[in-house]
Amino acid sequence: MDLNKYIGERIRYFRNKRGWTSEELANKLGTSRVTITRYETGTRKTNQDVLFKLADVFNVSINEFFPNQGNPSNLVSIDQLGMHPVKIPIVGTIACGSPILADQNVIGYTTELFNEVPEGTLFALKCQGDSMEPKIPNGATVIVRLQPTVEDDEIAAVLVDDNEEATLKRIKHIGNQVMLMPENQKYDPIILNKENPGRILGKVIKVSYDL
Structure with missing residues (x-):
């Protein structure tokens, strides 16, 4: 049976x-x-965001869209498929000096599916703007693992210039400086140093968006 x-x-x-x-x-x-x-004919795949929206609209569990685990003649359920739903807080503004996941910073929640349950503390951001396109399109939901450092060429959420909004950029270390590299070539890199300080909030581990 086709899923x-x-x-x-x-x-x-x-x-x-x-x-x-x-x-x-x-x-x-x-x-x-x-x-x-x-969707109904199966000619278009329903991604995880659509499935969770459908579950909310129909007021049913997301498992209702998968074959019954108790019936061996059917395909596997969401658990058997190795997908693990994880509820993650969506962060809006991030006030400097306050915990990222403080109640006043959380504007909602998203539930994301993972092949393996990720380690660490996670939070989500809604991408605004096109500086990271095409890798991260405007409106995408970005899942970030809270950590103070990342490796070169990894994408991070970074707090810059005492701003209350996080920016998403690819990281490149050059001596004592950190360059925040956009994917979109029409934007210039941002350089972090003593004169222009910043703080890495975490590493981007997943991006989801509707086609």
């Missing part, structure tokens, strides 16, 4: 159970009727 088709059948089942048209479901998800049709 995409199975998920599509489950989407159609829950939609019909609630008496919704494809267009009504599309409006609830903020997408198009054609996209819903493609």
Whole structure:
């Protein structure tokens, strides 16, 4: 059994159970009727963000979209597929001197799927702007592992100039300086030194976005 088709059948089942048209479901998800049709026929893969949105809209567990673990004739469930859902706080502003995950900084939560449960403390940021495109598009959700240092060529969330917003950049160490390198070549690098201090908040370990 094809997993995409199975998920599509489950989407159609829950939609019909609630008496919704494809267009009504599309409006609830903020997408198009054609996209819903493609999800239901299995011709378009439903990524993790879509599945969690569907679970919220239908008010069901995300496991409802996967074959029953207790039935050996079906495909494996979400757990058997090796995917582990992890609830992660989304951080808005980050006031200097206050803990990153202080209540006043957390604006919501996202649940992300991982093949293995990641180590360390995680937080999420919503990417704004195009300085890291195409690697990280505007509007993407970025998962960051809290850590004070990263290796060269890794992407980090960095606090710059006592700002309350984190910037996402690729890291390059040059002597006592740190260069924050954008992916988009129309932007210039940012140099961190004594005159222009900054602080690495953590390493980007995952990026998710809707196509």
